[in-house]
Amino acid sequence: MPKLNPHQIKEDFPILQQKINGNRLAYLDNSATTLKPIQVIEAISDYNKKSHGNPHRGAHKLSVLATEEYDLARKKVKEFINAKHSEEIIFTKNTTESLNLIAYSYGMNFINEGDEIVLAISEHHSNILPWQRVAKEKKANLKYMYLNANSRISEKEIKEKITTRTKIISIAQMSNVLGTIHPIEQIIEYGHKMGAIIIVDGAQSVPHMPVDVQDLDVDFFGFSAHKMLGPMGIGILYGKKELLENMPPYLTGGDMIEYVYEQEATFAPIPYKFEAGTQNVEGAVGLRAAIEYLENIGLNNIQKHEEILVEYALDKMLKLPYIDIQGPIDLYMRGGIISFTLEDIHPHDIASILDTYGIAIRAGHHCAQPLMNYLKIPATSRISFYLYNNTEDIDQFIEGIKKVRKWFGYGS
Amino acid sequence: MDLDSIYSEIIMEHNRSGHNKKALKEPDITERGHNPSCGDDITLQLKLNDNIIEDASFTGVGCAISQASTSIMIDLVKGKTIEDALDLVNTFLAMIKSDIDNEEELEKLEDAIAFQNISNMPARVKCAVLAWHTLKEALL
Numbered sequence: 001m002p003k004l005n006p007h008q009i010k011e012d013f014p015i016l017q018q019k020i021n022g023n024r025l026a027y028l029d030n031s032a033t034t035l036k037p038i039q040v041i042e043a044i045s046d047y048n049k050k051s052h053g054n055p056h057r058g059a060h061k062l063s064v065l066a067t068e069e070y071d072l073a074r075k076k077v078k079e080f081i082n083a084k085h086s087e088e089i090i091f092t093k094n095t096t097e098s099l100n101l102i103a104y105s106y107g108m109n110f111i112n113e114g115d116e117i118v119l120a121i122s123e124h125h126s127n128i129l130p131w132q133r134v135a136k137e138k139k140a141n142l143k144y145m146y147l148n149a150n151s152r153i154s155e156k157e158i159k160e161k162i163t164t165r166t167k168i169i170s171i172a173q174m175s176n177v178l179g180t181i182h183p184i185e186q187i188i189e190y191g192h193k194m195g196a197i198i199i200v201d202g203a204q205s206v207p208h209m210p211v212d213v214q215d216l217d218v219d220f221f222g223f224s225a226h227k228m229l230g231p232m233g234i235g236i237l238y239g240k241k242e243l244l245e246n247m248p249p250y251l252t253g254g255d256m257i258e259y260v261y262e263q264e265a266t267f268a269p270i271p272y273k274f275e276a277g278t279q280n281v282e283g284a285v286g287l288r289a290a291i292e293y294l295e296n297i298g299l300n301n302i303q304k305h306e307e308i309l310v311e312y313a314l315d316k317m318l319k320l321p322y323i324d325i326q327g328p329i330d331l332y333m334r335g336g337i338i339s340f341t342l343e344d345i346h347p348h349d350i351a352s353i354l355d356t357y358g359i360a361i362r363a364g365h366h367c368a369q370p371l372m373n374y375l376k377i378p379a380t381s382r383i384s385f386y387l388y389n390n391t392e393d394i395d396q397f398i399e400g401i402k403k404v405r406k407w408f409g410y411g412s
Numbered sequence: 413m414d415l416d417s418i419y420s421e422i423i424m425e426h427n428r429s430g431h432n433k434k435a436l437k438e439p440d441i442t443e444r445g446h447n448p449s450c451g452d453d454i455t456l457q458l459k460l461n462d463n464i465i466e467d468a469s470f471t472g473v474g475c476a477i478s479q480a481s482t483s484i485m486i487d488l489v490k491g492k493t494i495e496d497a498l499d500l501v502n503t504f505l506a507m508i509k510s511d512i513d514n515e516e517e518l519e520k521l522e523d524a525i526a527f528q529n530i531s532n533m534p535a536r537v538k539c540a541v542l543a544w545h546t547l548k549e550a551l552l
Contacts (some may be wrong), residue, residue: 061439092420346475349419352536356415364450372451378473407419408476409428 004301006390012037012293013388023358026393026400031204031384032362033177033226033336036286040229043289044282049053055281056255056272066281067249073284074271080291081221082212083238090237090244090271091279095203096126098222098237099170099346101274102199103130105247106220107168113139115167118196120145120182121374122175125367127201131170140167146374151178151327158183158190166196177366177380178327179310179337181205188218197243207386208306208335210299213238225283230290234283237274246272251276294387302387306336309385313338313394320398322405326380336385339366342401345408347381353407354400361397417529418536419476426480426523432487433479445546447538452478456546463494470543477527477536479551482543484523494551500524501544501551508541 010016016025017034027035047069055070071086078086092098094131107130111117115133121144135142145153145161162169163300174181184200191198197219202211207228213221217390220239226232239247249267255277258266267273294302311331317323317340326339342350346362354361362382364373372378383397405411439457446453452474459467468486485504489497504524506512510531518525530540 060482346473346479347541348475348536349477352533353415353419378453407415407424409424 004297004305004387006305006388008197009037009297009350009388010390012039014038014041014224016388020328020358020360021356024392024396026359028383028385028389028397029360029362030207030389031227031366031382033232034207034229034386035110035388036229036231036290037293039233040286040289044231044286047282047285052282053304055279061343064154066338067083069285069288070279071283071386073288076288076291077236080295081206081238082214084139084214085241088238088241088244090239090274092222092235092237092274093233093280094224094226095201095222095237098220098235099199101237101250102170102220102222102239103134105195105250105274106243107131107134108137109248111135111138111140111167114165115140116143116163116165117168117170118143118145118161118166118191119169120171121147122151122178122180122182122368122371123170123172124141124176124203124250125369127170127172128370131168141165142215144370145171147178147180150330151175151180152333153182153187155183155186158187162187162191162194162196164194166191166194168199169196170199170201172201173204173211174208174337175327175368175371176204176337177339177368177371177382179339179384180328181209181333181335183333184218185216188216192217204335204337207294208299209303219243219305225287225290228287228290230294231283231286234280234287236287241270244274249273249276253277255279297387305387306385306389307331309389309391309394310334310336310338312391313383313385313397316394317400320401321365322402322410326375326377336389338384339380339382339384341377341380342404344410345404347379349408350381350401353404354397357396357400357403359397359400414524415552418533420526422484422523422526423476423480427476428481432469432483433471435471436467436469441550443546443550445542445549447474447478447542449473450539452542454482454543454551456476456482456543458550460494465489465492465497466486474542475536475539477530477539478542479495481524481527481540483548484526485543488522488524489547498548498551501548504544505541508537 051064051065055067077089126226188198199220206223224235256276322343324341328334351363436457440460441458444455454472470482527540
């Protein structure tokens with residue numbers, strides 16, 4: 001019962017209807033950001049036409065409507081990742097801010113000298129730099145779990161790196177470069193046994209697979225709306241209630257207070273304690289519409305669809321001897337992200353030439369320089385899929401790669 | 413956009429040839445240039461005789477645009493005085509920014525004129541100018 005028809009879905013995305021340099025657009029940069037269906041675009045537009053006000057502040061109708069919209073979005077996110085309480089959902093700017101919030105508010109207050117913070121070598125800079133700061137400031141040790149030859153973290157590595165001194169483990173559920181889905185269930189279970197709290201960066205996973213934060217028993221979980229058909233500028237931090245309640249605020253200012261005196265202040269309860277200043281309500285509205293769109297299609301269906309695309313693409317790519325896949329070449333525990341290098345042609349040249357044929361891919365270090373150093377490559381090219389992609393996009397990409405080779409004077 | 417105007421024969425040839433890609437034995441100046449956002453990373457080496465650039469070379473990694481631009485620049489500045497080389501750098505950077513209307517003024521850039529159209533590919537401008545900024549840093 002394949003419910004997902006990418007041809008039909010494409011019609012919901014006005015941006016896909018255009019030609020790029022006279023070519024059909026094959027958008028394969030979904031790990032960077034996703035496109036918006038008309039339902040999301042209209043939800044944001046409707047909000048601005050009918051319900052825009054400053055939430056939580058005014059007695060007037062528009063302020064009340066904006067508050068309602070904002071609360072509905074929070075409730076929708078709570079249901080989407082199956083959090084226990086709505087107040088465990090904090091709106092941020094993006095995953096980066098979510099991770100920084102934890103690092104500053106939790107890390108700076110609960111990490112001591114000699115403690116260990118454990119990351120995976122495949123982390124995005126946003127899940128490395130905040131911890132480097134905490135580690136320096138608190139004289140803690142920053143340690144990395146390394147990957148095996150098939151881009152995976154072994155059980156041995158988990159047990160070697162996570163110790164009783166480990167206080168924080170922070171890891172992406174899915175690598176934004178390799179597409180590897182890390183064994184976070186085992187890491188969470190073992191980490192808890194060792195007394196650590198576990199933070200999962202869900203930026204690349206939540207849009208593409210069902211996630212249940214209670215089932216995972218994860219302590220903190222962050223993701224961004226713009227990688228799941230929603231708008232930029234709004235992200236989510238989930239945190240367990242008892243942890244969030246014991247953390248000091250991150251940003252301070254309007255709307256996050258209880259009482260303010262000349263020399264001190266007390267703070268509002270969660271989630272408001274962590275949401276200083278006027279919030280991105282239209283972003284929240286767009287996020288809610290995006291979740292509704294995804295739920296309508298079904299995260300299971302999306303995941304299956306991307307699996308089919310990965311299988312199709314890997315099969316075609318592995319047949320081309322000049323392509324080197326960086327990441328798992330099997331389908332086990334991997335998402336719709338494929339990084340690759342092309343013999344003697346730099347990723348930026350590949351991306352620029354493909355662009356002229358309407359193919360949008362990403363090239364570079366993907367904000368993962370420690371991983372690039374570990375893999376001993378300066379950069380990769382990356383394709384990444386979503387629900388509106390189909391095999392035609394992949395065929396266009398493969399043909400494009402052959403054209404890139406021709407530009408560089410190689411036969412196809 | 414016409415790919416021919418970017419990936420032109422002269423650029424592809426310099427990208428392939430690598431005749432300037434080596435380490436100098438006893439360089440007077442070694443200067444590293446880096447594009448953090450994309451990873452182009454070159455090290456420029458210069459051998460000076462008074463104020464003449466007697467020899468120059470580079471090592472490093474990067475895309476065809478950055479590699480070719482570095483190689484073409486080295487061909488151009490070798491044997492020139494420091495002042496002349498800096499003048500060429502400024503002319504090149506001005507050309508990229510489309511600050512020069514007078515085509516005759518560009519003639520002194522010789523093969524480096526091949527990068528005139530790089531502004532049609534805004535994401536790649538930084539690749540084309542990397543070597544030139546690095547040379548400027550090295551000489552100032």
